[in-house]
Every structure is written in C-alpha cells, then in structure tokens.
Amino acid sequence: MIRNLCLHVLFLSFMLQAIEPGLLFDLNFDAYSIDAAFANGNEKGSGLPDKDLQLRMFPGPNGKGNSIALNRNERFYYDAQNNIDPRKGTISVWIAPLNWDFSGEQLISFINISEKNRSIRIFKTYWGPYIIGQYQWTPPGESKIFSRQVQMQIDPKQWGDGQWHHVAIAWDQDMMQLFIDGVQPPPPAKMGVPRYWNNKPAPPDYPRSTKPAPGIFPELTADARIYVGDIFNSKTAADTMRTAIDELKIYDRPLSANEIRKEYERVLPPSPPKALTPHLVTVPKGDQPSVVMLRQPMGQPTNKITASASVRHNGEMLTVNFFADYPCNEKKHTKRDANLWEDDSFELHLVSPQNERIQFIINGNGAIYDKKDNELGWSPAGANCKVELSKDSWQAVLEIPLAALGKLDGLWKADFTVAQRLGSKTNYYRWSNIIFDNSFTATGELRFLDTPDYVAPILGEGLDTGNLDLRGNAANGVAVHAEYIPAGQAAVAFPGTLDHWKATLPAGKLQLHLNAQKDGMPLYRYYTDCYIDYPLELEFNTVSKEKKILLDLNFSNAGGQFLADILPKGVDGVAELWDSSGKSISATTFTSNQVKSTVALPLPDTLNEGEHALYVSAAGFSRKIAYRVPDMTPYKLHLGKDNSVPLPWHPVKILRENCYEVLNRIFEFDGTSPLPSRIIVKGEELLTASPRLTVDGKAIEWNNFRITKTDPDCIRFAANGKTDQGTLDFKGELWFDGMYKMDLSLAVPQAESFILMTAVHKEFGRYVLDPYLLPWENDVITSNVRGYNANEKRAAGLLWLTGFEKGLCFWNKSNANWINTPGRSSLEVRRDSKQVTLTARMIDKQVTLPRPAEYTLVLQPTPPRIPKKDHRRFNFCSYGRCQEVTHDFGIDVSRDASSPAMVRPRYPEKFDQQYPGRDIKILIYTMPGHLNTWEPDMDLWDKNDRNLPGTTHSGVYLGNRWLLWQYCTNATSAPADLWTWWIDETMKHHPKCGGLYFDVATVRNCENPAHGCGGVDMFGQKFFSSDALGLRDFFLRVYKTIHKRGGDIVLHCHVAFVPFVHSFIDSFAPGENTFAAACNNLWYAYTEEFSPDIYLSELNWRKAGVPYSMILQQGRACDLMPKLKQHRREILDNPEYAIRSLTAMSVYDLNVWGHYVHRPTIDKYWRIRRELEIDDVVDYHGYWVSDAVKSASPQVYCGWFEWKDGHPYRRVLIVSNFNRHEVKAALEIDWKKMGIDPVTQFRDLWNDKDISIEELEQLSIPGAHFLMLGIQ
Secondary structure, three states, X not given: OHHHHHHHHHHHHHHHHHOOXXXXXXXOOOOOOOOOOEEOOOOOOEOOOOOOHHHHEEEOHHHOOEXXXXXXXXXXXXXXXXXXXXXXXXXXXEEEEOOOOOOOOOOEEEEEXXXXXXXXXXXXXXXXXXXXXXXXXXXXXXXXXXXXXXXXXXXXXXXXXXXXXXXXXXXXXXXXXXXXXXXXXXXXXXXXXOEXXXXXXXXXXXXXXXXXXXXXXXXXXXXXXXXXXXXXXXXXXXXXXXXXXXXXXXXXXXXXXXXXXXXXXXXXXXXXXXXXXXXXXXXXEXXXXXXXXXXXXXXXXXXXXXXXXXXXXXXXXEEEEEEEOOOOOOOOOOOOOOOHHHOOEEEEEEEOOOOOEEEEEEXXXXXXXXXXXXXXXXXXXOOEEEEEEOOOOEEEEEEEEHHHHOOOOOOEXXXXXXXXXXXXXXXXXXXXXXXXXXXXXXXXXXXXXXXXXXEOOEEOOOHHHOEEEEEOOEOOOOEEEEEEEEOOOXXXXXXXXXXXXXXXXXXXXXXXXXEEEEOOEEEEEEEXXXXXXXXXXXXXXXXXXXXXXXXXXXXXXXXXXXXXXXXXXXXXXXXXXXXXXXXXXXXXXXXXXOXXXXXXXXXXXXXXXXXXXXXXXXXXXXXXXXXXXXXXXXXXXXXXOOOOOOOOOOOOEEXXXXXXXXXXXXXXXXXXXXXXXXXXXXXXEOEEEEEEEEEOOEEOEEEEEEEEEEOOOEEEEEEEEEOOOOEEEEEEEEEOOOOEEEEEEEEOOEEOOEXXXXXEEHHHOOEEEOOOEOOOEOOEEEEOOOOOOOOOOOOOOOEEEEOOOOEEEEEXXXXXXXXXXXXXXXXXXXXXXXXXXXXXXXXXXXXXXXXXXXXEEEEEEEOOOOOOOOHHHOOEOOOOOOOOOOEEOOOOOOOOEOOOOOOOEOOHHHHOOOOOOOOOEEEEEEOOOEEEOOOOHHHHOOHHHEOXXXXXXXXXXOOEEEEEEEEOOOOOOHHHHHHHHHHHHHHHHOOOEEEEEEOOOOOOEEOOHHHOOOEEOOOOOEEOEEXXXXXXXXXHHHHHHHHHOOOEEEEOEOEOOOHHHHOOOOEEOOOHHHHHHHHHOOOOHHHHOOOHHHHXXXXXXXXXXXXXXXXXXXXXXXXHOHHHHHHHHHHHHXXXXXXXXXXXXXXXXXXXXXXXXXXXXXXXXXXXXXXXXXXXXXXXXXXXXXXXXXXXXXXXXXXXEEOOOOOOOOEEEEEEEOOOOOXXXXXXXXXXXXXXXXXXXXXEOOOOEEEEHHHHHHOEEOOOOEEEEEEO
16 A cells, blocks of 8 residues: 555656646546646636537547537636636637638637636637637726737638637736737737728737736636636527537746747647749859858757858859858867868859769868768869867868869859767858758758859858848849748738848748849759747837946746746846947946846947847846837937917917917906916907806916916916815916917815816807717707726817818827816816807816816817918829829828838939929828837937827838837927928938928827826826827927928817817818718718718818818729729729719818729819919808808708909809709899809809800709809
C-alpha cells in the first residue's frame, strides 16, 4: 500500500511538472466527462442533465479525441474562482459550427465568464460573420459599462460543416487581442471607410484594442462562473443548431503570439510547405556586384550569423566577396585542399548547365580548397583568395578565372555558405532556400550577364527583432519589388520600385520576398523566413514639459518560467537613448519585478533632427526601437498665433462706452452687468431682454464691470458678482467674430439652482440645432448635457437658435459641475407668440459646493461672418473633369498626401504639373489634429494629449501600415503649430497649392483625464469636455496662414457646423449626411427625402455666413452599397440624376460638387452661373422670404436672383418641381414686389432658348426638373 501511495504521489508530481506555466484551467472531453482535465480551482462541471456524453461526442480538431456538441439551448458551467484571473489572461478554445450558417444574424456565445457587473466572452454577433472577444465591466458606483472589444469578420464558407477553428483572446489592464487559427488577423487596410455585409452597414475589424480600463480590474466574486455554450438564448430557443467545442484552456497571463501559434500547431500541425521557388542571382559584368544574403540555417545552429556574398565579373575573372559578422577564430589549416571545413570558412558551390559540379572553400588564412566533379586538386590556374580579418568580423575575396568554369551560357545552380566553428560544432548559414537532408547540393539559380545590371539589396540589422530596414540598390532601369507575408495573412508590399523601406514588423512568423527584373527578364529572387517575437515589449511617450521619455516595459511574452521564477526576484536593466550614430546621449538604470513597469529616461535639452533609437536591456532580453526627432521649426515659429484679424472681419471697435462693434453686430452693456443688454444683428434687435444669471432664483448683484485687456482681435472684461451666500466671478472675452466667451466661478457653500436665461425674438428662434435640427414638441425642446457621450457627433451643450439668417448660438464647454434633478433637462428652449427662451440649468437641485464651481459658456449672435463676393463661383471637386471647376483635389487618388493627415504633397516634383494651363487651386486633403504614425512628430508629441475616445484611421503607405491619432486641441497647440508650418511651406514652394480640405472636422468631446478634459467633478460625476475652443484656435491660425498666401479652405463635417469654430473657412461641404437617403431613394433623394425645414436649417448657409456646396451621394451609394453597384454607370452617365439633384439645390441657392453624378451636367450648371456673372448678384430671394414669384401647382418652389441695373439679366427665376410627375409651371409673378416692370419675353437659360409670356403660361415642368428663366 505504501508502494502504491508513493507511485501515486510520483504520478501527481509528474503531472504537475507537465502542466504548462500559467495554465489555470484545461478542459477536453476525451474522457467522456465535462469535468476539467486540470483546474486550479474546482474542476467539476454542472448544468448538463445527462452526464453520459457519448451521444454528444463529435471528433475533435484534426480528427483526434472527442469534443462536445451542444445544441443552441444547452450550456454548462464551472465555478470561476481560481480558474481564471479576470485582471489578465488568455482564453483559448476550438470551435466548429456543425449545421448552421455563420453568415446568419444569430447572437451565439461560445465561452462566457460571467458575474455581476462583469463578463468576458467569445461569441458570434447578429451583425453577420464576426468572431468577437469582449470584456465588459461596470466599475463600482458607476452606471456606465466599460467595454473593450476585439472583432474580425471571417469567411463564412470556411466556418461550417464541422470545420474546426481555433480562437484565442488575451487581455490585461491596457489591451485585448484576438487570434484566429494561431495568428492575429490584420486590421483593415483603411479604417474609417464604410463597410457593408448583405447590403447593411457592418463594423470594421479590430483584432487589437488598447482602450485603457477606467480603473483596476477587481478579483472575481464568489458567484462568478465559466459558461461553455450559448448563454444568450433561453431554453425555448431552437435546438437544431449544433456547435462543437473542445480544448478550452485558460491562462493567468496574456500569451505571446508565438505561444498561441504553438498551441494552435500542437493540435493542428502546419501543412508541409509548398514547393519553393529557388533563389536567383545574376552576375553582372562591371564594377558593381550583385549581393546575396546568407540567412538560411542548415541543421540547428546555436549562434546567429549575419553574412553575405557579392558576385561580379569583368569578362575574365569571377569575383566573389564574402563577409561575416563574427571574428575568424578557428583557422588552423594553411595548405591548399586541406580539410578547411574544420575551420571558420566560406564556401561557393556551382553546378553548370552541363551538370559539372564545382566547389570552393576558403578559410581565414587565405587557404583554398577546390574540386570539380569530386576531383580534388583541380586547382585552376589564376584562382586566388585574399582575406581581411578584424576583431568583430572577417571577409574574403575569391577570384576564379572564367575560363576554368567553361561555357557561361544558360542557367547555373549555385549556393553560398558561411561556416562558424564553435568547439566540435559548426554553424552553417546558406543562400539557397531549398536544402536536402543537410547536404550541400546547390539549388539556387545563377545566370551570367553581359550587362552591368546589378541587384545589391541592403538588409539592415534588426529583421529578426522586427525592424525592417531594406534598400533596393540596383542598376538604372532595374525594378526591385519587395513584400512581406505574415503567416495566414495577405502580403504587405512596398508600392512600386523599392527605394528604402523601414517598417516595424508584426509579431509572428512571416516571409520576406525580394524580386528584381529589367524589361521583363528576372534578375533576382530571394525569400527569407523569420519569426518575430518580442520577449521584451517596449513602448514610449515623450513628456516634453517634464523633460523625460517614459519607457513602458512589458515582459508578458518572456515565457511562463521567466514570469513565475525569475521576474518576481527582480531583474536589473539599463535604458538608453542613442543618437543617429549609435552614441548613448541619455541613460538610466532600473530594477523591475513587475510584468509591466515604467522607466523615466531624461530627455536631453537639445536633440538633432534625425532617427535616434531607444534601447533597453534586462535579464538577457533586449529591445531597440526607433525614436525620431522632427524638424523643430514649427514649434518655434507658432505661425498664425497673433492678435491680427483676418478678412472679412475687422478689429473689435469701441463705438462708445460699453458699446462694441464686430462684423455686422453690435454688443451693448449697461455698465453694471457683464451680460450684454442688447445685441443688434444687421440692424435688428436680436434679444427681447438682457440675459440673466441667477442663483437660487435671485439675480446676481454685479459690480466692478471693467475692461481688463484690449487687443485688435478681442476685448476682455471682468466683473464681480454677489449672491446671498457667496460670490460669482466673471471673465468675458468679446472676439472679432462675435463670440462672447464667459468663464464663471461660483463660490457658495450651498446652492439650489444656478441658471442662465436668454431670449430672442421669435423669428430668430424658428429652428433649434445642436447642430442637427431638433423637433419642437408642444413648443418645447429639451436637451441634456449629460444625455450625450464622448462619441456623439452632436456637440453636447450646443443649442443654436436661428431664423432664416439671424440667430443666437449657446454652448458650454463641459458637463462638469452640471447637476440636475432627475427627470429635468439641463437645457430647455421654449417658444411663445413673441419670443424663444433658452434656459441653461447648471445647478437645479440642492447641493453642497466643496470648492468654487467652474463653467465656460459661449454666446454668439449669428451669422458669424459674410461670405466672399465670389462664393457662388466656388466650384469644387471634379478631379479636373469639369472645365468650370475652380478648386480641386489633385489627380493623385491619394489626394496628394502620403496619408490622410499630411499636408505636404506625396509627389512634390509632380504637384505643380497637374491641370496644366488651367487656373485651378489644388487643395490638399487633411484632418485637423490627426497625426500620422508616419510622421516623426508622433514621437515627440505627448500621448496624454490625445483625444479620448477620439477617432482612428489607418492605411498603408510605402509598405508601412500607418495609423492616425487624434490629438485634443484643448491640451496642446502642437497641431496648430505643425499644420500652419506645413501649409505655409507647401504654398511657398508649390504655386498650384491653393489651400486645404479638412475632413473629419467635427467638434468632438474628449474624456481624457490626463490633460483635464475628463475626470470626476466636484459632485462625484464623470465628465467630458468639448474641444471646440481648441479647434477654433487651430482653424483660426490655419485660416490666417493660408489667407496670407491667397489660399482657401474647404471643410467637411456632415452638417455639424459650429459657428464660432467653423467660420474660419471659405466653403462648407455637407452631403455625406444624406448618404442613407440616397441609398433608400437613389432616384429622388433630394426632392423627396428632406423637408423644407431641413433645407432651411441644417443646409441653410445664410445662418453660417459661409457658402455650402453639397456632396451629392448617389454615386457614393453605388460605390459602397453592393445592391446598388449595378446602377453606378447609370448614375455617372445619365444627366437625369444630376438634374433631379439640382432641382433642389438651385431653389435653395446651394452649390454642388462635380462628383458622384453626371459631371457634364454639373459643368453646365457652373457655366451658366459664370455667364450670368453670379458673383455680382445683389441677393437671392427664396420662397421662404419672398412671394414675388410663386406657382399655383403644389410642390413647385420658386426663388429669384436680383442684379443691379446694367446687368445683362436684371432677374433670374428659379422654379423647381419637387413632384415626380410633370406639372404646369403656373407662375404667378408680382412684378412690383420684384422691383421691375412686367416683361413678355424670358430666356430659358438651361435650354438656351427664348420663351414668350404666352408660352410660359402653357409650360409644363417634367418631374423633379427645374427652370432657370432670365429676365433682361
């Protein structure tokens, strides 16, 4: 019995040693049981009524062992305690749908760790064929759920009928990753591009998420369970859908990409490699050699070697130059044809087309071993070798008479080898990529050339550590192409001919391909495999204001044994910053005993522009990554940062005491209150009374209202307010564009209410926007500054009261310290027969204020500006295809930038050659404050200044994946510094550059606590802030810079125009907000899908003072929606769609882009407007302000342009039929209201013909068509 007990103990000991490091839970079904094979906690499974699993069995992955097949309404579970660490870990599982289609819209979970306030799961969503990993958690005391999610769309044809797939998710506090079939799928080539599945919007792929958790993940609660099977469906769900599940493993740490790949290959070993294409090198005639790399290991080398060989000939001698990066230590042989393979050596193997086999070996003494067809002592006359030794490397030059090789024509076989002796073992690395049984058979291909067409690629150090540095380096006319292929993923190619490719490679297995040719003839072919693994991950952040670089060290991938046994004891390391020469210019030492730790490296006071490097070494691991220093000029110049006032505005004028004028508006104060008593817009009183601030229902007692500073662009005020219990300090700024910014500081011990009220005359509050049109309900509109989230496109706290032109915009910067009685809105607009009143309730419940409550508000009478005189002739975007275009993108489909945020031209030498002979301003596409990882400035900017959650876009340029990060303009002026300098330099050197096109320019909210935009307010509420004021400063500085050089700005942000932010432009481009309408009603979108109120509010340019030019969406809908692609040519070739769109645009006085519809029709519209001298128009009188022209037919809308006397046309009538069917024009003209005498003759400008009054009376307008009738 004692003997059996000992054996049992030994067996358990063996099993414990065999357990993988970090494994907490291991479940398979080979023993026909749902009990776990290993569990760090309770291994017992529960929840299946039938414990006899034989009828539920299905062959496991690769046909081995058993899995469990579950109906959709079946699931079972385990106690999660000690079987999972929710703070960090990996879940690995195999899944096989058996009888259902993965493309369906079912919501099905496979693995779910669930407890109150938290779940970690792997599931399929109702979106379609997506695999999703998700971590959801509600922090204590919060109602908002933190959700981090990774997801990938898969091919449903590969997921069904019992096909097995491996899925793994790995996470910790800072990140989450998704792996499918052993590899991490790549993110989309372009993020931010709309995506569709079955003609429905579909989400993008996110295989990795770095969304930080809002706090430290807690440990599990006692009720936590691990569920296997679908938890989303009740017992009544259909039970016919079956899914097989097997090999569930849970680890206590995020496994590395290498470990996950090995787990996948343990179950499903990789297929034998396909037949390889042999390497190819050609031997040029001349002084420049071709170069081959000796990277292919032979056997199991114990030491890594970097070696190469170069080949050339001069018609008489073949010259081969070998190099190796280790010292030649073993060189005992000196005689010819001795056993040189016993020394450190280089080898050349050649096989002629006639199958003659030639071998040369040379060692560090310059000795030669040569033989031909196994004939030792062949020794061709004239063959010689020269060797150069150094302490760190050695090289040898071997010269062979070409006559000794025989006929050179045809395809030779070749190999180049380096051999390093380490005791009794030899490390071999070869050029050939096809090796048979460790033999030295030459399998590479070689050709001799009579031309000097060399190919000498230079592969820098660091490929095996993920740093690709590759140069093409070839003769003129030789095209070199390169790509790398991550395992299981699509190739990433350097576009065009390889010049210089620097990239950080993804972790995992990949293959690098090099090919070269000239005039269709292959000259070079090379493939090399490598596995990129980062035992020590290294990231950094530059905190310039604190003069340090923070290095984030991560040992997660260092292996289970290191993490369990070595790291907890503490490891010493060094961190350094190297300059471009490799010299250390900053260093620090550290000791770490944590998987993740941060090391502060001093930032030198001065850094030269160029590529530096960050290097960290610890515990035998090391990591080097690039650290780029940009040109610092923009951060010294601060272009546009001054007190100048650009046109069309003028400096703030002091008309008299307490009375100030900005463009078309007058502010008057009563001398006591800092709130304006009157605002006059274009001669009309805007307010019905002065705005009022009250505390606990009582007005503030103001005193000491004063001017504190006067500049041309802004006059600053201050005032002190008194309440029953305390004070209210006020600071105001009246800007040249009419923005009145107010900073309030309420210092009272308690408050029941703190309210701002203001009212405008009813005609100026017809519409309320936020900036989208809000509907009236019983003459009331409500909004809530806490009813939005930081992802909202709507600007929280913005309410814009407006009429057809004049109005008042209200905005608050943050929802911090706004606290309201539940069920009561913080913002309310109410109308009656005389006025529209806005009420902003910052506090409307009894609260205690532990410190002063801070608020920033804005009031701005609108419109904020006047448009340029020629604004109706601002014709944008046809890619040169319209003759009347005045502004355009470059012909380059990448919009002349290397990435969507860069302002410099992609091809500077070609930029000014575009549109030759045409006066077109080329606008470069960009995004405000979105910095590209391609830019060296990314390494200098503080990551803590990024907008959270922000927007992210991605793509590939020069073979490198780029990512755009949005920086918060509240936190840093670096974006304004950089963009102003970029565009100033570009316009200075490129006369064709006419300015910028801003996309993704929406005012956004930011909840980043690192720079103060987010956090917890004085009442314990989480808050976020708008970036409006920072973005305003950005656009103002860019506007000044561009206008000094005679340029223009176009801006797009759907219809989310914010007047004190977006008025610093020359044309606004709405339209993408109409995409869904175009998809639903391709033929009549603009005459049927939008009400007159939408056109007169959201799409009304008069309220903004900036011309609007619509991006019509029919062609874009056909491009993006699979069900509409069949109509694309029809949309672009048939004038009808353009005419139907112009029917609406013309009567609402909107211009359009020359894109996405029939361009000749748009060109015709633009030409007619030019010939009309539309720039000289006095005004346009729409039907909403003038009934001088109207139609007796329903849904026929009219307007008219007015010119001064002396113009070829005194008036032009626009008559638009919004019906689908033809109707009579049935015009009724009040000549007196139009201000001219009656006429009997009109000019049909669209059809270029005269129409008599009699013909007009009988004229019918086709459905969704319009008339342009000129009156001379």
